[in-house]
Structures are given as C-alpha cells and as structure tokens.
Amino acid sequence: MITEEIVDLSRLQFAITALYHYLFVPLTLGLSFMLAIMESVYVMTGKQIYKDMTKFWGKLFGINFALGVTTGLTMEFEFGTNWAYYSHYVGDVFGAPLAIEGLMAFFLESTFVGLFFFGWERLSKVKHLMVTWLVALGSNLSALWILVANGWMQNPVGSEFNYETMRMEMTSFAEVFLNPVAQVKFVHTVSAGYVTAAMFVLGISAYYLLKGRDLAFARRSFAIASAFGLASILSVILLGDESGYELGDVQKTKLAAIEAEWHTEAAPAAFTLFGMPNDETMETDYAVKIPYVMGIIATRSLDEEVTGIRDLIVEHEARIRRGIYAYEVLQKLRNGEVTEALEAEFDRVKVDLGYGLLLKRYTENVVDATEEQIQAAARDTIPSVAPMFWAFRIMVASGFWMLLVFALAFYFTAKRTAFTKRWLLKAALFSIPAPWIANEMGWFVAEYGRQPWAIGEILPTFVAPSVLTKADLLGSLAAFIVLYTLLAIVEIYLMVRFSRIGPSSLQTGRYHHEQDEQSASEPAKA
Amino acid sequence: MLFDYETLKLIWWVLVGVLLVGFAITDGFDMGACALLPFLGKTDDERRVVINTVGPHWEGNQVWFVTAGGALFAAWPAVYAAAFSGFYWAMLLVLFALFFRPVGFDYRSKLTNTKWRKAWDMGLIAGGVVPSLVFGVAFGNLLLGVPFQHDELLRPSYSGNLFGLLNPFGLLCGVVSLAMLSMHGAVWVQLRSHGVVELRAQRYAQLLSVVTLVAFALAGIWLSMGIDGYRIISQPALDALPNPLAKEVEVAAGAWLSNYSLYPLSMLAPITGFTGLIGVFLMSGRGRTGWSFLFSALALAGIIATAGVSMFPFVMPSSLSPNSSLTLWDAASSHLTLNVMTIAAIIFVPTVLGYTLWCYRSLWAKISVEYIQDNDYSSY
Numbered sequence: 054m055i056t057e058e059i060v061d062l063s064r065l066q067f068a069i070t071a072l073y074h075y076l077f078v079p080l081t082l083g084l085s086f087m088l089a090i091m092e093s094v095y096v097m098t099g100k101q102i103y104k105d106m107t108k109f110w111g112k113l114f115g116i117n118f119a120l121g122v123t124t125g126l127t128m129e130f131e132f133g134t135n136w137a138y139y140s141h142y143v144g145d146v147f148g149a150p151l152a153i154e155g156l157m158a159f160f161l162e163s164t165f166v167g168l169f170f171f172g173w174e175r176l177s178k179v180k181h182l183m184v185t186w187l188v189a190l191g192s193n194l195s196a197l198w199i200l201v202a203n204g205w206m207q208n209p210v211g212s213e214f215n216y217e218t219m220r221m222e223m224t225s226f227a228e229v230f231l232n233p234v235a236q237v238k239f240v241h242t243v244s245a246g247y248v249t250a251a252m253f254v255l256g257i258s259a260y261y262l263l264k265g266r267d268l269a270f271a272r273r274s275f276a277i278a279s280a281f282g283l284a285s286i287l288s289v290i291l292l293g294d295e296s297g298y299e300l301g302d303v304q305k306t307k308l309a310a311i312e313a314e315w316h317t318e319a320a321p322a323a324f325t326l327f328g329m330p331n332d333e334t335m336e337t338d339y340a341v342k343i344p345y346v347m348g349i350i351a352t353r354s355l356d357e358e359v360t361g362i363r364d365l366i367v368e369h370e371a372r373i374r375r376g377i378y379a380y381e382v383l384q385k386l387r388n389g390e391v392t393e394a395l396e397a398e399f400d401r402v403k404v405d406l407g408y409g410l411l412l413k414r415y416t417e418n419v420v421d422a423t424e425e426q427i428q429a430a431a432r433d434t435i436p437s438v439a440p441m442f443w444a445f446r447i448m449v450a451s452g453f454w455m456l457l458v459f460a461l462a463f464y465f466t467a468k469r470t471a472f473t474k475r476w477l478l479k480a481a482l483f484s485i486p487a488p489w490i491a492n493e494m495g496w497f498v499a500e501y502g503r504q505p506w507a508i509g510e511i512l513p514t515f516v517a518p519s520v521l522t523k524a525d526l527l528g529s530l531a532a533f534i535v536l537y538t539l540l541a542i543v544e545i546y547l548m549v550r551f552s553r554i555g556p557s558s559l560q561t562g563r564y565h566h567e568q569d570e571q572s573a574s575e576p577a578k579a
Numbered sequence: 580m581l582f583d584y585e586t587l588k589l590i591w592w593v594l595v596g597v598l599l600v601g602f603a604i605t606d607g608f609d610m611g612a613c614a615l616l617p618f619l620g621k622t623d624d625e626r627r628v629v630i631n632t633v634g635p636h637w638e639g640n641q642v643w644f645v646t647a648g649g650a651l652f653a654a655w656p657a658v659y660a661a662a663f664s665g666f667y668w669a670m671l672l673v674l675f676a677l678f679f680r681p682v683g684f685d686y687r688s689k690l691t692n693t694k695w696r697k698a699w700d701m702g703l704i705a706g707g708v709v710p711s712l713v714f715g716v717a718f719g720n721l722l723l724g725v726p727f728q729h730d731e732l733l734r735p736s737y738s739g740n741l742f743g744l745l746n747p748f749g750l751l752c753g754v755v756s757l758a759m760l761s762m763h764g765a766v767w768v769q770l771r772s773h774g775v776v777e778l779r780a781q782r783y784a785q786l787l788s789v790v791t792l793v794a795f796a797l798a799g800i801w802l803s804m805g806i807d808g809y810r811i812i813s814q815p816a817l818d819a820l821p822n823p824l825a826k827e828v829e830v831a832a833g834a835w836l837s838n839y840s841l842y843p844l845s846m847l848a849p850i851t852g853f854t855g856l857i858g859v860f861l862m863s864g865r866g867r868t869g870w871s872f873l874f875s876a877l878a879l880a881g882i883i884a885t886a887g888v889s890m891f892p893f894v895m896p897s898s899l900s901p902n903s904s905l906t907l908w909d910a911a912s913s914h915l916t917l918n919v920m921t922i923a924a925i926i927f928v929p930t931v932l933g934y935t936l937w938c939y940r941s942l943w944a945k946i947s948v949e950y951i952q953d954n955d956y957s958s959y
Contacts, residue, residue, distance in 0.1 A: 119685035122638065123678050129648045130674050133663025138734045140663070144656020145912045149919055152653040155646030156927035163642045164931070167635030168938050173957070175941055215913070217820045219733045220656070222913040387731065519664035520736035529671055536678060543682065547689060560956045 055518060057414075062526035063135050063518040066533065070127045071500070072493055073537050077121035079492050082196055082243055083250025084114045085162075085189040087281060088169075089182075094277075096182045105563070106274055107185070108173070109556045110254060115170060116547050120540060122163070127533075135526075137519035139507050146212045146223045147202055147508075150230075154198030162191025196246070197239050204235025207503060208301035209511050214403050216386045221511060234300050237292070238499075244288040245495065248455060249488035251282030255462060256485035257552050259478035266565040270556050272472055275481075279462035279471070286456045298351055302369075303509030306434065307502035309362045310441040312347055313337045317361035321348025327446075330438040335363060362435055369408065370431035376409025377427075378402055380419045407511040414505075414515045436504045444494045444501070451491035458484050580918050585818040587917040591654045592894075592907040594924055596887050598650055602643035603760065603879040605935075609633035609640055611764020613680070613707030614757070616700055619768055619779050623696060624948045627688060627958060630703070631951065632771035634959040635942050637684060639935060641677075653920050657733070657823060657910040658894050662717075665727045665737035669713050669744055676709035688959050707764070708757065715756025718886050719749035719798075722835065723806060724898030729823055738899060748801060755794045759879055762787035766859060766875045770868040773947035784863040784871065788878075792856040795882060799849065802889065808834025809896040809904060821909045828901035835889045845888045852881030 088107050095103035129151075132140050140148075165187045172181055205212075211228030212221050223229060255278035261271035298308040308314075313330040314322065315337065324347035328340035351359050360368075379402040386399060411433060412419045415426040422430075458480055465471035472478075503509060507517040551558050557566035582590065612619070612633050620626030633640075652659045663670055679702030687699035723746070726739040762784055769780035807830045814826035838845050855878025862871035890896070895905040911917060944950075951958055 115685055116689075119681040122641070122681040126645065126674060126677055129645055130663060130670055132652065133648075133659045134667055134670050135664070137660040137664035140652065140656055140660035141733055141735065144652050144659060145916050148649065148653030148656055148659070148912070149916055149923075152646065152649035152920060153923050153927075155642060155649040156923055156931065159645060160639065160642045160927070160931045161934075164639030164935055164938055167638050168941060171635040171942055171957070215820070218822060218913070223916050223919070226915070226919045519660075519667070520734065521664065521667060525667055529667075532671065532675065536675060540678065540682060543686065547686060551689075 055515070055520065058523055059521060059526065060515050060518055062523065062530060063521075064514065066135060066526065066530050067131060068500075069530070069537075070124065070131060070533060072496060073541075074121070074124040074128055075492060075496050076489060077117050077124060078196075079242075079246035079249040079488065080117045080253060081114070081121045081192050082246030083248065083285070084110065084117070084253070085185075085192045086247060087250050087254060087277065088114060089185045089189040090277065090281065092182050092185045096178050102269060102273060105556055105559060105561060106270060108559055109270075110274070111169065112551060112558060113253075113257075113548065116544060116551065118166065120544050123540065124537070135519050135521070136507070136517050139512065139517035141220060142512050142517070143221045143508055146205060146209070146221050146229060149223065149226070150198045150202040150205070154195055154202075158191050158194035158198055160191075162188055162195060165191065193243055196243050200239045200242055201230055201232065201235045203499075204232045204238050205229055206506075206508050207238075207303055207499070208232060208234040209508050214406060214511075216383055216399060216403075219387070221508070234304065240292050241289060241495075244285050244292065245488070245492055247285035248282060248289055249492060251278045251285055251459070252455060252481075252484055252488045254278035255282060255459075256482045259481035260552070261555055262472050263475065263478050263482065267555050267557075268472070270564070275462070275471065276466045279459055279466045282455070282459040283463045286452065286459050290452055290456060299357075301509055302365075303503055303506055305360055306362075306365055306436070307441070307498070308351055309360060309365060310436050310438045310502055311445040311498060312351075312359070313340075313438050313442045314347070314359060314361045315363055317358055317364045318348075320352070320358045321345045321355050322351075322359045323347060324350070325442075328442075330442045332438055362438070366431050366435060369434040370427065372405045372408040373411060373427055373430050375402055375405040376407065377412065377420055377422060378409075379404075379406040380409035384420070404510075407506070407508075407513065410516050411505065411513045413513065433505045436502050441498060441502050444497045448491045448494035448498065451487045451494070455484060455487050455491070458487075580914065581921055582918070583818060584914045584917070587914065587921060588817070588907055588911045590921060591911060591917055592887075592892070594921075595647070595650060595654065596884065597928075598643065598647040600880045600883050602640075602647050603883060604763070604876045605640035605643050606637070607711075607760040607763045607879060608767035609637040609764070610707040610711050611760040611762065612768050613683075613703040613764070614711060614761045615764055615768070615780075615783055616704050616707070618783060619765070619776055623693070624951050625776050626696075626700060627951045628772050628774075628776045628946050628948055629768055630684065630687070630959050631946050632768050634684065636939065637680065639938065641680070650920070650924075654912055654917060655894065655905070655907075655910045656912060657735070657821070658905050661725075661727050661729075661735040661737070661905060662895055664735065665725055665739070666717055666720075666744070667737075668741040669717060672741075673710045673713050676705045678706075679703060680706035684959055707761075711757045711760040712753045715753035716744055716749045718756070719752025720744050720746075721895055722752070722802065722808075722886065722890065723748060724809065724830070724896040724901075724904075726899040727895075727897050728900035728903040731824075733823065735903075748798070748806065751794060751798050751801065755791060755798055755882065758787050758791040758794055759882060762791055762856075762859060763875045763879060766863060766868065766871050769863060770872050771944075771946055773945045773950075776948075777945075781863050781866070784875075785860050788856045788859040788863070788875075791878070791882075792853065792860075795852060795856070799885075803833070803836055806835065807832050808836070808889075809893055809901060810834040810837070811892070811906070814906075814908065817908050819908075821911050823903055823905055823909045826902060826904075826906070826909065828896075828904050830898075830901055838888055838891050845891075848881055848884035848888045850881070852878055852885055855879070855881055 088111055091103055092107040165184045168184045169188050210232050211225040212223050215222045254274050258271040258275040261267050298304045313325055315335045323342040323344045326341045326343055328337040330337045382399045409419050411430040412422045416422050461477055505513050507514045557564040612629055616629055620629045683699045683703040687696055727735050727737040729735055765780045765784035769777055769784055810829050810831045812827040812829055855874045858874025859871050892906045894907055897903040
C-alpha cells in the first residue's frame with residue numbers, strides 16, 4: 054500500500070543520496086578536463102612541472118572520483134529498489150539512456166582511469182595524454198546521457214502511453230536524445246562542473262601562494278584555473294538553463310515558482326529581485342522588482358508572456374478533469390471493452406492521463422474524486438514557492454560571486470600581480486564552497502521544482518514508489534546516513550591532508566616539504 | 580528495424596546473459612581476489628601484491644555490473660522493477676558492501692597506519708564476499724520462485740523478506756557463486772603475481788575448483804530431485820505486446836529439466852561448467868595459468884548459462900502468483916527500444932572489449948613483493 058509516509062520517505066532517501074552523489078560528480082567532470090589541459094601543456098612544452106601538476110591534481114581527482122563511483126552505484130540501484138512502479142512505467146524510455154551511458158561513457162571513463170593512474174611508466178607521453186583525454190571525454194559523455202534521461206523527466210518527448218502494456222513507450226529515440234531541455238541542461242551542468250573544478254584548483258593554489266610555498270607550481274595552477282574558470286562561469290551564466298523553461302508544462306510551472314510569479318503579467322514581465330513568497334495568500338510580500346528583466350531572460354523576447362501560478366492552477370484543474378475521463382476510458386480498455394472507437398477516444402484524451410493520476414493521492418479509484426479533491430490536486434501541481442524562490446537566488450548569487458572572483462583572478466594574473474594580492478588569494482580560498490552551494494541549489498531547483506511529478510505531466514511522484522514498508526525505508530535511510538557520513542569524514546580527511554601537503558606528496562624530492570628551509574621559497578624549478 | 584520483435588526478445592535474453600557472464604569474468608576476479616585477501620596475503624606487502632594485480636582494472640570491471648543493471652532497466656524494465664524492489668534488503672546489502680571497494684582500493688595505501696590499512700582490508704573483503712554470495716542466493720531463489728505479484732496496473736509487490744531468501748537451496752547456490760568467483764580470483768592472482776602469493780593462489784585455485792564442482796553438482800541433483808519448476812500452459816503470441824498477466828503458468832515437478840530433453844544442445848551449458856572446473860584444477864596445478872584463466876572463464880559462463888537455460892523462457896518466476904511470473908517474452912521493452920539497445924550493443928560491446936584488452940596488455944606484468952616495495956608511492 055502506497056501512503057503519504059512511504060512516498061515522503063522514498064523521496065527523502067532519493068534526495069539525500071542524489072544530492073550526496075552530486076557533491077562529487079561536478080568536480081570529476083571539470084577536473085578530468087583540467088587534467089587533460091595540464092597534461093597537454095606538459096606534452097607540448099616538455100616541462101616537468103606540468104606533469105607534476107597533472108599528477109598532483111590527479112591525486113585529488115582520484116580521492117574524489119572514488120566517492121563519485123561509490124555513490125553513483127546507489128543511483129543505479131535506487132530506481133529499481135525504491136521506485137519500482139516508476140521503473141515499470143517509464144523504463145522503456147528512461148532505461149535506454151542509462152544503459153547507453155554505461156556502454157558508451159562509463160566504460161570509457163573507468164577503464165582508462167586505471168591507466169591514467171598506473172600508466173605513467175608504461176605508456177609513451179602521447180599515449181598517456183590520449184588516455185587522460187579519454188577519461189575526460191568519458192566523464193563528460195556520461196553527463197550527457199544522464200541528462201538526456203533527466204531531461205526526459207522534465208520534458209517527456211519522443212514517447213507515448215500504451216494502454217496494453219500499461220507504460221510509456223519510446224516512439225522516437227532521436228527526439229529523446231535531442232530533447233532541447235536535455236541539451237540545455239547538459240551545457241549548463243558540465244559548465245558548472247568546470248567551474249567547480251576551476252574554483253577548487255584556484256582556491257587550493259591560492260592557499261599555497263598565501264603560505265608562500267611551491268610558488269611555481271601554485272602560480273601555474275592558479276593561472277590555468279582562473280582562465281578556465283572565467284570561461285566556464287560565463288558559459289554557465291550566459292547559457293543558463295533558464296532558456297529551457299518555456300518547454301513543457303513542468304518547466305513553465307517551475308519558472309513561475311522560481312520567480313514567485315503569482316499573476317500573469319503583461320509582457321515583458323518584471324523580475325522579483327527580493328521578497329517573501331507566501332503560499333497561503335499567493336502573493337509575494339515586500340517584493341522588490343526590476344521591470345522587463347524576467348520576460349527577457351525567460352522567453353528571450355519582449356512580447357511573450359510568462360504564465361503566472363494562479364493561471365497555471367486553473368489550466369491544471371481543467372487537465373485534471375480531462376484526466377479523470379482518460380482514466381475512466383483506460384479502465385474500460387483494461388477491462389477488455391476494446392473497440393476501435395474507444396481506442397481512438399483514449400488516444401485523444403490520454404495526454405491528460407497523468408493529471409488524472411494526481412488524484413491517486415486522494416482516491417485510489419480516481420473517477421470518484423470529489424470537487425474538493427480535484428481542487429487539492431490542482432493546488433498540488435505547484436511546488437512550494439518559497440524554497441524554489443530562495444534556492445534559485447542563492448544559486449545565482451553564488452554564480453555572480455564566482456564570476457567576480459574569476460574575473461579579478463584572471464585580470465590580475467594577466468597583469469602578473471595576482472600572486473601578491475593577499476585579499477584576492479584569500480577570496481579565492483574562501484570561495485571554494487561557492488560552486489558546491491550553487492550545484493546543490495541548482496539540483497534542488499530542477500528536481501524539487503519538478504514536483505508533484507516524477508515524470509512531468511505523465512507520472513505523479515505519489516504513484517511511482519515501490520511497495521515497501523515504513524520499517525524498510527527507515528532502516529535503509531538510517532544505513533545510508535551512517536555510511537555516507539563515514540565516507541564523507543574519510544574523504545574530507547584525505548582531501549584536506551593531501552591538499553595541505555601539496556605536490557610534496559608526489560615524493561619527487563622537488564617540493565616544499567622535501568626541502569630544507571632555505572630553498573623552500575622557490576623549490577619547483579623543473 | 581533490425582530484427583522482428585520475437586527475435587529481438589530472444590537476442591536480449593542472450594545479451595543479458597552475455598553481460599552477466601562479462602561481469603562474472605571481469606569483476607568476478609577482482610571480487611574473488613578481495614574475498615581471498617586474508618588467505619593469499621599474510622603481510623601488508625603481500626596483500627598489496629594481491630590488490631595491485633587488480634588495481635588498475637577493478638574500476639572498468641565494475642562497469643560490467645553497472646551496465647548489466649542499466650541494460651536490465653532498459654531491456655526488461657519489469658524484471659528490474661520486480662527484482663530490485665522485491666530483493667530490497669539483499670540488493671542494499673550488495674550495494675553497501677560495494678561501497679567499500681572504490682574507497683578501499685583508492686584510500687587503503689594512501690596512509691601507512693596499520694589500523695587504517697586493516698580497516699580497509701575488511702572493507703575490501705566484504706566488497707568481495709557479500710556480493711558474490713548474495714548473487715548466488717538470489718539466483719537460487721529465482722529457481723525456487725519468488726513471492727511477488729502484479730496488480731491490475733502492473734505494479735509489482737513482494738511478500739517475502741531477506742530471511743526468506745536464506746533457505747538451504749538458496750544458500751547452496753550462494754556457495755556455488757562465492758566459490759566460483761573466489762576460484763576465479765585465485766586463478767587471476769596466480770596469473771599476475773610472483774613468489775609466495777602465487778603459490779598460495781595456486782593452492783586456493785585448485786581447492787576452490789573442487790569446492791565449486793561439488794557444490795554445483797549438489798545443486799544440480801537437488802534441482803532435479805527436489806525442486807518444482809514452472810511451465811507455461813498457454814501464452815499469447817511471442818511477438819505480442821508484453822503483458823505479464825496474459826499467460827497461464829503451472830508449477831510442475833521436473834519442469835526445470837524439460838529444456839534439456841527438449842533442446843539437447845543445452846546440455847552444453849552444464850558440461851562447459853564442469854569441463855571448466857576440471858580444467859582449472861589441472862592447469863593451475865601445472866602452472867599453466869593462462870589456460871587456467873581461460874577454463875575458469877568457461878566455468879563461470881557454463882554455470883551461469885546453466886541457471887539461465889534451466890529457467891528458459893522464465894526470468895523471474897513467481898511462487899505467489901505463477902501467472903505473474905516474468906518471462907523473456909512478456910517482461911521485455913518495446914520493439915523500438917530493444918532495437919535501439921541492440922544497435923548500441925553491437926557498436927559498443929566490441930569497442931569496449933577492444934580497448935579493455937588494450938588496457939590489460941599495456942599494464943601486463945607479474946607483481947611481486949619487490950615490485951610493491953620499489954613502487955611504494957605509485958601503487959595501491
């Protein structure tokens with residue numbers, strides 16, 4: 054029996070495990086790329102220091118990668134273990150990108166990552182460089198396929214419901230792959246990954262510069278990170294995935310929630326910079342608005358409207374009513390009353406079947422829903438506005454803060470004065486958490502904002518979980534929390550330890566902790 | 580479309596088998612090597628020899644497992660849904676044990692502290708033993724039938740628990756699986772190490788080939804004498820849209836053996852299993868380790884195929900409601916999805932095999948205690 058409690062616990066477990074997994078993924082995406090860049094410089098210039106950089110940042114990459122793999126396994130299991138009806142209902146479409154991710158991307162990344170670490174002595178320079186690039190390519194392709202799957206959850210194209218198999222089936226693989234929401238998300242997410250890695254390298258390099266050790270190593274790392282970071286943060290901001298928010302009803306609703314746009318405004322809509330969204334009164338108190346900005350960002354035009362929440366609820370209520378009828382027709386078909394006319398009728402109305410399923414939260418039978426239940430289900434179609442509003446603003450604020458840091462770092466690096474500006478180095482060091490904050494907030498906006506849907510307009514989250522008991526879910530949740538906490542402690546311990554030791558951990562004899570005090574200020578003449 | 584629907588359904592039964600065998604042959608040896616860690620390596624250096632024989636490869640190997648999971652999701656969503664949620668705690672147990680592998684391999688030798696290293700050794704051992712055992716137990720329970728059913732909207736629900744899986748036959752199958760993967764790990768370590776570790780691995784490879792052979796034979800006898808199989812009485816056309824509730828199934832004594840008389844060629848599966856095991860015993864004994872590895876791989880393929888062939892066309896029989904059982908005909912994805920997945924498999928499986936072999940070749944070497952001492956910082 055699926056109850057509110059089971060659904061909430063399943064969601065909580067998914068949110069915790071996904072957010073945790075997502076602590077490690079962006080760094081892998083970006084750092085693999087930066088390693089490939091550093092090693093390319095090594096192969097082109099032949100300078101040993103770039104090899105040391107690749108190896109040292111590669112060491113930190115490895116510590117992070119191990120947990121990325123560990124926690125990724127959970128995600129692979131979790132759809133089946135905790136979301137069995139989801140798996141049945143959409144596996145035909147959703148499973149394919151996941152399987153192809155394994156075949157095309159994860160194999161590539163994981164097979165060559167062993168060679169990256171163990172192949173330094175065995176492979177020629179160029180071959181090893183190729184291996185590093187393949188790791189980067191593999192991890193980025195991996196993101197592509199995962200986001201094709203995730204994009205389909207937000208905007209389910211290229212598929213339709215089949216009443217005989219009682220599930221969604223793929224009608225066009227090309228449409229699923231070329232889903233504009235998925236493509237926009239891919240660019241946004243991998244760019245955010247590059248920003249994460251750049252800030253990581255920039256901040257830790259700034260730490261060595263502040264401590265005045267391994268300067269040659271730290272300067273070069275800092276320089277590469279500032280350039281790579283500036284390019285990436287510009288890509289995140291300019292190609293932000295807001296452009297995907299006009300596609301599909303879920304995305305529209307998400308946009309309205311992010312902007313706390315209760316009423317549909319005349320185009321172009323104003324952007325609410327600050328305010329206190331109130332779910333009860335459906336108004337934003339103390340709103341500070343900037344005219345025109347939101348309309349331009351969201352629709353990239355001056356004359357298109359952004360639909361407000363109140364109007365969305367009205368639209369959704371109508372769809373729920375049609376959904377009840379679709380469910381009624383579906384029941385007849387499933388009970389064997391199959392006629393061509395009835396099948397045609399179902400094809401006409403099945404687009405709203407998902408909205409009918411929203412009523413499963415209130416009545417198992419859907420067709421006997423009362424007026425109140427329909428109203429409640431319509432209200433459910435809007436995620437809680439305040440968390441969306443704030444999460445989005447925290448993400449954007451982190452993004453602009455990082456833009457500032459990278460721009461200054463790049464500017465002063467180009468002027469060759471960055472390395473002595475302690476305020477800048479400190480800003481870089483203390484900005485290390487910023488990309489993680491932005492990443493987690495971004496995940497929250499995208500996935501919490503998708504509620505009440507597991508698959509937008511198709512499958513309500515309430516219908517999607519496995520039939521498990523509360524004890525099962527509490528037990529597994531507790532186990533995840535304990536194990537993930539232990540892993541986090543170990544990971545952070547190692548990360549901090551090796552970051553502090555710095556390139557001396559390579560045991561080459563060329564770096565700070567391996568030298569006497571006098572030569573320590575400029576140890577890395579390679 | 581590349582093939583008609585019926586053919587594609589059959590192809591995916593074979594392909595899921597190929598992925599499982601691929602998983603057993605690759606990830607199987609690193610799990611097996613870790614399961615035997617305390618027996619093969621007595622000192623820290625010796626253990627590092629064992630770990631470093633799989634060091635650069637476990638990561639890629641594990642993707643066979645991940646991909647098999649993904650392929651199950653895409654090709655047999657109904658099986659993925661029913662099996663993963665039904666075997667909830669068993670799957671989580673496997674998952675939690677697997678957690679310790681990536682971190683175990685990568686973090687263990689980053690510090691020299693003895694307690695630290697011993698703690699990660701425990702993690703690596705668990706990551707080797709638990710999944711090997713649980714997979715076997717799960718297969719045993721598939722043969723017995725699993726207590727699940729589908730409601731009219733095809734939502735699966737399960738009415739057993741973890742302890743229900745731990746029945747004598749399930750445990751025996753667990754022993755088969757643990758013994759065969761450990762054997763495979765021992766053969767691998769024998770192939771890739773020098774000195775005392777190699778000698779120990781040789782002994783364990785031989786010992787475990789005998790254990791596997793006995794357990795496999797016992798399971799076969801038990802299956803033929805004491806376990807009822809499942810049989811389809813009537814079902815829709817094989818190329819019909821998949822609907823697990825549209826067929827009629829009965830439970831019948833000896834039904835798991837009927838394929839062997841129906842298709843005598845299927846006897847090749849158990850024969851390959853036994854031949855492989857005998858081959859490992861002989862070849863490992865003579866130090867012909869390359870051959871031994873080949874025989875070990877054959878043994879795994881034969882044993883896994885035996886389970887598959889016995890149940891054909893069932894994939895996940897239901898003891899609670901036999902008609903809810905999942906078969907390769909009614910648990911499959913749509914025609915288009917199977918087609919897309921087949922094209923992906925045709926392109927990528929050979930590509931993956933190609934670069935995997937290249938990686939193994941590039942890093943091929945016998946690892947000894949001296950090697951570990953010389954490469955203290957660059958090894959696991």
